[in-house]
Amino acid sequence: KQEVTQIPAALSVPEGENLVLNCSFTDSAIYNLQWFRQDPGKGLTSLLLIQSSQREQTSGRLNASLDKSSGRSTLYIAASQPGDSATYLCAVTGNQFYFGTGTSLTVIP
Amino acid sequence: DAGVIQSPRHEVTEMGQEVTLRCKPISGHDYLFWYRQTMMRGLELLIYFNNNVPIDDSGMPEDRFSAKMPNASFSTLKIQPSEPRDSAVYFCASSPRLQGLGNTGELFFGEGSRLTVL
Numbered sequence: 001k002q003e004v005t006q007i008p009a010a011l012s013v014p015e016g017e018n019l020v021l022n023c024s025f026t027d028s029a030i031y032n033l034q035w036f037r038q039d040p041g042k043g044l045t046s047l048l049l050i051q052s053s054q055r056e057q058t059s060g061r062l063n064a065s066l067d068k069s070s071g072r073s074t075l076y077i078a079a080s081q082p083g084d085s086a087t088y089l090c091a092v093t094g095n096q097f098y099f100g101t102g103t104s105l106t107v108i109p
Numbered sequence: 110d111a112g113v114i115q116s117p118r119h120e121v122t123e124m125g126q127e128v129t130l131r132c133k134p135i136s137g138h139d140y141l142f143w144y145r146q147t148m149m150r151g152l153e154l155l156i157y158f159n160n161n162v163p164i165d166d167s168g169m170p171e172d173r174f175s176a177k178m179p180n181a182s183f184s185t186l187k188i189q190p191s192e193p194r195d196s197a198v199y200f201c202a203s204s205p206r207l208q209g210l211g212n213t214g215e216l217f218f219g220e221g222s223r224l225t226v227l
Contacts, residue, residue: 043218
């Protein structure tokens with residue numbers, strides 16, 4: 001069974017810092033990997049989706065990379081802002097979607 | 110498109126009562142998923158449908174839980190009888206399809222239904 005792990009579980013950084021969130025998965029036979037953001041009391045909002053044939057995707061200050069062979073993905077956030085504070089989850093797609101437990105990010109003004 | 114729509118957003122009920130959660134997926138999406146989220150267990154897949162047919166319900170915790178999708182635009186998740194340990198946020202999500210040529214396989218979530226069972 002696919003297992004998805006996100007480390008660290010929580011991260012606190014001062015505003016303006018660049019940061020990296022990690023996601024690892026045990027089965028490399030995936031179709032794609034998706035990064036989500038979840039604000040307190042809200043649903044999950046899709047940030048970036050990387051197809052299995054791709055190495056990275058970029059959207060604004062966000063850059064996600066995928067290394068299928070090593071079972072890893074990273075989400076890079078440049079010049080972090082307080083508004084980036086949220087929980088970030090990754091999900092890999094096999095015969096269904098498998099979610100990590102998330103990283104809770106706090107950006108301190 | 111309005112996105113995935115769930116109702117109610119909040120439900121407070123007493124133990125033993127029946128609870129029905131509703132979901133309207135994005136039009137044209139073939140897949141519909143029901144998830145449960147708690148602090149202790151994170152996001153858990155309960156059941157998912159493909160073209161209105163239940164594909165995998167192995168995540169449904171007990172016989173007290175049931176889900177239906179009578180048509181492509183509506184699904185329900187029912188808990189009868191409800192128990193305090195069912196308290197959680199229940200999410201519905203939909204996807205065009207899991208994978209395929211020319212398709213992103215992106216997953217879209219509703220805002221969730223927060224259930225509290227007293």
